[in-house]
Amino acid sequence: MKILLFSCPDATHPLFPRFSKNPQLGLCMLAAAVKDLAEVKVADLSLRREDVRAGIREAMAAVQPDLVGISAMTFQYETAKKIGAFVRSLTPGLPLVLGGYHASLAYEDIARDPGQPFDFISRGEGEVVFRELVLALAREGDPKSIPGLSARDGxxxxxNPSRPVEPLAALPLPDRGARLWQGYHIFEKPFDHIESSRGCTMPCTFCSITRHYGRNYRTYGIPRILEDVRAAYAAGGRELFFVDDNITLDVKRFEAICDALLGLGLPDLKFTTQGSVAGFYDRPELIRKMARAGFNLVFLGIENMSPRNLAYYKKGEIAQKTEWVLRELHAHDLMVMGGFILGSPTDTREDILHQFEFMRKWSIDSFLIQILTPYPGTPLTEGLERDGYIVNRDLRRYSGFFATVRTDTLSSYELDFIKWKHQPYYRDPKWFFTAPAAKLYPWQLVATEFRRRALEYFTEKFWTLLGGEKLAFRKYMAGHLNANCFFGEKIAPEWPDLSPAPAGDPRRVPNEKPACPAG
Structure with a gap:
């Protein structure tokens, strides 16, 4: 049997493709899980964004598969359907499997979607489910009884019933050799992904991890982690991203990993990870060990600096802790990508501007600023749905970049407009003197990025002079929205609600002023 696994080309943020090409570790894990049963290739369409249809043709011709799998997140679902339909146009009758977070959390909606082409939906952790499906198809058995699988029946x-998660020790190393194409990088440095754990036990209301895995935390042994690091290094990776859901959940274990990485003796190998404020706070030894081990960037889940919003997200009292963590990370030349979430039901214009001021004050190296998104399966989605805050159900907009909710005082249009107009995208000059990124990145990269941003700045100024801020804003939103369109379609920006909750609406904050006009 020959198997071809596709990942979708859609980017979470429109800026990401220009400075990085991120590998898909999950599909390499699937390839490893069935390596003894079939010939498997992974076709990552993020490496063929310029012409996705040509990339699909290339992969199909190279592999001539008997089975095709497609992995997708929520905002990639429409693209996944188009990939599946295009594959079917090339090879009618070819079995198609959909997997990933969206398949796991919205499988009932997918099954009811008359436009989807899939024969199977793999739910939850995929390695064992996919292996059993391949075995069943190879032996002409009945896949309809496999736990964790949804199968077309007429x-x-x-x-089928859900499948409990497996111990990670049973999983093989990812098969990076299954990749059909190469070219992963971050800021021109060869890039790869590794993992040391899966799952999280924190109660964050905006996150779907606990619905995907259950509230648990499973780990690989350190010898296995080091073996994977060596394998990624041998495959060419020189910057490795730990994709763990929450590596800081067990700080002592993370410190032991840092000690082990230092012992590898690979000075040209650097590491990136994501972590929580609570995990780093008041743990200077962990941060020192990370710096010595070669970590140079942390994606930090700051989320918000409003105590009210932090309580809504169930993040705990971390606002003051965030400042300590930022100081310590920067003191050890660890760059910070700050993750922020705007647009909670009670957010006002002033609340959002306060978040942007915090970003400027602390010279955070880079940002991932998202607007609260009602992903399937998150604890807060039910409340947003019940109380009428969800205003846009076009899943193509569910990347966090586009507003799909309203607040008590701001429409989705106003949320998008305020973020566009006021986010600290064009750096305060002091950033070049205080942020580690300005001195750690090669100056050529900083200069290139500066030129790009200057061009975008003057382009926006041109449209503003031509037709005002609203025209410039719509051009910006349309450009970024259509950056994830690959099959000839064009999407117009739209905001179904162009006014905040009316006076007297129970969702409106008492005594709140009317929403400020956008701009």
Whole structure:
């Protein structure tokens, strides 16, 4: 049997493709899980964004598969359907499997979607489910009884019982050799992904991890982690990203990993990870060990600096702790990408501007500023749905970059406009003197990025002079929205609600002033 696994080309943020090409570790894990049963290739369409249809043709011709799998997040689902339909146009009748977070959390909606082409939906952790599916198809058995699998049954789907997660020790190393194409990088440095754990036990209301895995935390042994690091290094990776859901959940273990990485003796190998404020706070020894081990960037889940919003997100009292963590990370030349979430139900214009001021004050190296998104399965989605805050159900906009909710005082249009106009995208000059990124990145990269941003700045000024801020804003939103369109379609920016909750609406904050006009 020959198997071809596609990942979707859609980027979470429109800026990401220009400075990085991120590998898809999950599909390499699937390839490893069935390596003894089939010939498997991974076709990462993020490496063929310029012409996705040509990339699909290239992969299909190279592999001539008997089975095709597609992995997608929520905002990639529409693209996944188009990939599946295009594959079917090339090879009619070819079995198609959909997997990933969206498949796991919205499988019932997918099964009811008359436009989807899939025969199977793999739910939850995929390695064992996919292996059992391949075994069943190879032996002409009945895949409809496999736990964790939804299978087409005539015009509907049969949803088998869920499968409990497996111990990670049972999983093989990812098969990076299955990649059909190469070219992963971050800021021109060869880039790869590794993992040391899966899952999280924190109660954050905006996150779907606990619905995907359950509230648990499973780890690989340190010898296995080091073996994977060596394998990624041998494959060419020189910057490795630990994709753990929350590596700081067990600080002592993380410190032991840092000690082990230092012992590898690979000075040209650097590491990136994501972590929580609570995990780093008041742990200077961890931060020192990270710096010595070669970590140079942390994606830090700051989320918000409003105590009210932090309580809504169930993040705990971390606002003051965030400042300590930022100081310590920067003191050890660890760059910070700050993750922020705007647009909670009670957010006002002033609340959002306060977040932007905090970003400027602390010279955070880079930002991932998202607007609260009602992903399937998150604890807060039910409340947003019940109380009428969800205003846009076009899943193509569910990347966090586009507003799909309103607040008590701001429409989705106003949320998008305020973020566009006021986010600290064009750096305060002091950033070049205080942020580690300005001195750690090669000056050529900083200069290139500066030129790009200057061009974008003057382009926006041109449209502003031509037709005002609203025209410039719409051009900006349309450009970024259509950056994830690959099959000839064009999407117009739209905001179904162009006014905040009316006076007297129970969702409106008492005594709140009317929403400020956008701009």
């Amino acid at each position: 015009s509907s789907f049969r949803h």
